[in-house]
Amino acid sequence: MATKTPYARLAAAVFDIACEKTGLSNLELAERLPTLLGREKLNRLTIGQWRSGETPVRLDALLALAHEVDSSVTSLTLEAVRRDPSLLGVAPARIVTREVIKDLVELQAHVDAARRWDRLERAFSDSDLVEPGS
Numbered sequence: 001m002a003t004k005t006p007y008a009r010l011a012a013a014v015f016d017i018a019c020e021k022t023g024l025s026n027l028e029l030a031e032r033l034p035t036l037l038g039r040e041k042l043n044r045l046t047i048g049q050w051r052s053g054e055t056p057v058r059l060d061a062l063l064a065l066a067h068e069v070d071s072s073v074t075s076l077t078l079e080a081v082r083r084d085p086s087l088l089g090v091a092p093a094r095i096v097t098r099e100v101i102k103d104l105v106e107l108q109a110h111v112d113a114a115r116r117w118d119r120l121e122r123a124f125s126d127s128d129l130v131e132p133g134s
Contacts, residue, residue: 004053006090012053013080013087014073015062018104019051021069028050037066 004012019029025045034042037060049055066073081087 006087008053008056010080010087010090011057011062012079013050013084015057016051017076017079017083018062018065018069018071019047021071032068033064034060036068039063056057076079109121 008030018050019026022029024032026047029047030042030044033047037058046055050057050061062073065078
């Protein structure tokens with residue numbers, strides 16, 4: 001058996017995540033994907049080989065499945081890298097960088113909101129407000 005290239009591992013991981021998101025078994029995917037791909041037949045063994053990386057994932061299958069789960073290949077790639085950081089070296093840097101920046105911006109927004117809440121809490125605790133019922 002040939003050694004899997006890093007890109008084959010990444011494609012398999014992305015395809016596997018898309019498969020998981022469908023909630024379908026390999027057999028059910030083998031029945032569903034041919035319709036999307038305009039193929040006559042596909043078997044569960046092929047799906048399993050694509051998911052594990054034993055056989056390179058067909059690009060049309062990957063794109064069709066990403067569309068089927070209403071997700072972009074970019075977001076599936078990011079999820080694959082989050083699950084297996086060893087894939088970081090082959091994931092397109094601009095995808096990972098853009099997504100990491102989005103995550104950091106979102107995190108900063110949460111930090112800022114927590115700081116505002118903290119200041120508000122201190123302001124009210126320092127005031128002469130009377131608790132209801134006192």
